[in-house]
Amino acid sequence: MKKNDYASAGKPISLFTVLRMLFPFALASFPVLFLLTNAVGIAHGASFGLNTFLSQLFFDSVTKAVSQQTGLSVVLGLAAALGAATIGSEILNGLHNFMGKTYYRKMIGYLSLRMNEKASRLDPIVYESPELLDDINKANEGMTNSLGLLFTTVTIFTFYIPYFIFMGFYLYTLKPILALSLILVFIPVVISQLIRGAVFAGLEDQAAPIRREFEYVERCICDREYYKETRILGAFAFFIDLYRSALSLLAVKTWRAELRTRLLELGMKMVTLAGYFGILYMLVAAMLDGEISIGSFAAVFASIGFMFGMMEEVITSQIGSMTKNLGTVRNFIRFLKLPERSGEEARINAGDGVVLSDVSFRYPGADSESLSDITLELKKGETIAIVGENGAGKTTLIKLMTGLYVPSTGVVRIGGADTRNVSAKSVYREITAVFQKYQRYKMTLEDNIRISDPDEGERRSKHGLQLAVRKADLDVNAGAFPDGHATMLSREFDGVDLSGGLWQRVAIARGFYRIHGMIVLDEPTAAIDPIEESNLYKKFAEIAKDNTAIIVTHRLGSAKIADRIVVLDQGRIAETGTHDELMRKTGKYAEMFSAQAQWYSIQH
Numbered sequence: 001m002k003k004n005d006y007a008s009a010g011k012p013i014s015l016f017t018v019l020r021m022l023f024p025f026a027l028a029s030f031p032v033l034f035l036l037t038n039a040v041g042i043a044h045g046a047s048f049g050l051n052t053f054l055s056q057l058f059f060d061s062v063t064k065a066v067s068q069q070t071g072l073s074v075v076l077g078l079a080a081a082l083g084a085a086t087i088g089s090e091i092l093n094g095l096h097n098f099m100g101k102t103y104y105r106k107m108i109g110y111l112s113l114r115m116n117e118k119a120s121r122l123d124p125i126v127y128e129s130p131e132l133l134d135d136i137n138k139a140n141e142g143m144t145n146s147l148g149l150l151f152t153t154v155t156i157f158t159f160y161i162p163y164f165i166f167m168g169f170y171l172y173t174l175k176p177i178l179a180l181s182l183i184l185v186f187i188p189v190v191i192s193q194l195i196r197g198a199v200f201a202g203l204e205d206q207a208a209p210i211r212r213e214f215e216y217v218e219r220c221i222c223d224r225e226y227y228k229e230t231r232i233l234g235a236f237a238f239f240i241d242l243y244r245s246a247l248s249l250l251a252v253k254t255w256r257a258e259l260r261t262r263l264l265e266l267g268m269k270m271v272t273l274a275g276y277f278g279i280l281y282m283l284v285a286a287m288l289d290g291e292i293s294i295g296s297f298a299a300v301f302a303s304i305g306f307m308f309g310m311m312e313e314v315i316t317s318q319i320g321s322m323t324k325n326l327g328t329v330r331n332f333i334r335f336l337k338l339p340e341r342s343g344e345e346a347r348i349n350a351g352d353g354v355v356l357s358d359v360s361f362r363y364p365g366a367d368s369e370s371l372s373d374i375t376l377e378l379k380k381g382e383t384i385a386i387v388g389e390n391g392a393g394k395t396t397l398i399k400l401m402t403g404l405y406v407p408s409t410g411v412v413r414i415g416g417a418d419t420r421n422v423s424a425k426s427v428y429r430e431i432t433a434v435f436q437k438y439q440r441y442k443m444t445l446e447d448n449i450r451i452s453d454p455d456e457g458e459r460r461s462k463h464g465l466q467l468a469v470r471k472a473d474l475d476v477n478a479g480a481f482p483d484g485h486a487t488m489l490s491r492e493f494d495g496v497d498l499s500g501g502l503w504q505r506v507a508i509a510r511g512f513y514r515i516h517g518m519i520v521l522d523e524p525t526a527a528i529d530p531i532e533e534s535n536l537y538k539k540f541a542e543i544a545k546d547n548t549a550i551i552v553t554h555r556l557g558s559a560k561i562a563d564r565i566v567v568l569d570q571g572r573i574a575e576t577g578t579h580d581e582l583m584r585k586t587g588k589y590a591e592m593f594s595a596q597a598q599w600y601s602i603q604h
Contacts, residue, residue: 049166060295142332351517
């Protein structure tokens with residue numbers, strides 16, 4: 001993604017746009033449950049208004065019965081109707097809450113899936129940008145809050161508004177000023193919640209990078225990946241200080257926002273309280289003047305506290321929570337709107353080779369190019385080795401040659417297809433790779449290997465798995481794998497842990513298992529000793545014969561197996577050729593090889 005893509009993605013998103021994107025999710029995920037929940041909500045809200053009306057009829061019947069204007073049977077009948085309506089309201093309340101919570105849990109899973117699917121469709125280069133990492137952090141916060149906003153909005157329209165419409169009409173028929181004053185009283189509260197929403201939206205933009213920082217520091221303190229080094233080096237106190245500093249900074253910013261908005265709310269609630277007593281005064285005056293009956297007064301008096309509580313709940317709690325979290329919800333929507341990597345679906349045979357023409361590449365926000373003027377061809381069935389000092393651009397070149405990244409300028413063609421014009425799925429379909437920073441999945445050995453080709457895995461026999469294991473020189477019958485292929489590779493799940501070398505062989509077997517036309521080994525043998533590495537590369541040379549392959553290695557002796565060696569220096573191709581040709585040139589490669597050979601000689 002280009003920098004201006006982030007700029008456009010960061011523009012303010014209106015509440016209408018947020019709801020317009022969320023409602024299709026709600027309808028598409030579980031439509032029947034969504035509609036039934038809202039239907040119950042409408043009935044639930046209307047039932048409270050019905051209770052008020054039945055209360056008036058009941059109190060009026062009692063008054064008339066006392067003055068002998070009506071019989072006891074009417075009073076008992078209205079009492080039974082009021083009791084039934086009250087019980088019905090409670091049943092609807094329980095049913096509405098149950099259905100709402102069920103739908104909420106289902107929607108959490110649905111939105112999590114949508115978010116992960118979206119992340120998988122983004123151009124991998126965007127993960128090099130701090131802005132995207134902040135967006136992901138914000139989006140995680142906003143995903144849950146988006147459900148709260150959706151539920152609040154739906155509940156307002158299906159539960160609260162039917163109740164208030166009923167009560168507003170009812171009060172208007174009694175005395176119009178009662179309905180009007182009820183609306184005017186809550187205008188200040190609505191204004192305060194809108195201001196609160198704006199304040200917390202600004203807070204979220206400041207909080208996301210701070211939150212991402214202390215979450216990372218927390219992992220440095222607690223995660224298994226870090227704890228050994230953290231403890232041995234005595235860095236625990238250092239990370240604790242960083243953690244406390246980040247939390248304190250976030251707490252200060254949150255406190256300031258809360259203080260400003262709470263003081264505003266306090267002032268507005270005083271206005272509301274004054275209005276409440278004013279309405280009670282008008283109600284008593286109307287009864288004394290004979291404008292409303294005693295039954296009407298009793299019914300309204302009994303329900304007005306409940307009605308004010310409902311209005312305060314919907315404005316302060318529901319709308320307040322909605323406006324407070326609107327900033328995070330906008331971040332979730334903004335993440336879903338990020339541009340995706342596009343391209344046509346095509347059948348590409350990566351084994352037909354890769355051609356780079358005048359390719360240059362610059363990372364987002366970088367001041368200089370990581371690769372410049374690269375022109376290179378990997379022919380069908382050829383094995384090339386890419387070597388160079390740290391920072392020469394080896395890994396970046398691999399990401400371009402495998403289609404993970406597209407060039408800033410120039411063209412990369414895989415199997416004859418321009419990587420800019422075809423979908424990422426089409427590019428990756430027949431490419432496999434083993435990277436230095438491989439993943440240690442907390443799964444069985446079999447799943448750790450089969451995960452590289454899950455679509456084909458169910459249709460492939462055990463022979464494919466066993467072949468990949470043999471290619472990686474992984475001895476499954478050894479004591480390290482007590483349950484063979486079914487051995488769980490995680491002590492956290494009652495399994496075993498492996499040495500770095502064994503894990504590396506598992507990663508190599510994973511790469512070999514995937515059906516491919518081209519294979520990339522990006523320094524995959526760092527945890528294996530040089531002798532084992534040499535044997536593995538010899539086997540790889542046999543396996544890669546007549547196949548298309550790329551090797552990235554810092555041990556130049558292993559590069560000898562390649563048909564051709566490409567030497568990178570400061571982002572440019574310094575020289576190419578076989579090992580013997582490059583040694584005769586006495587250039588960069590010969591210099592590095594001699595230095596490395598001397599180091600091994602000294603060690604020996």
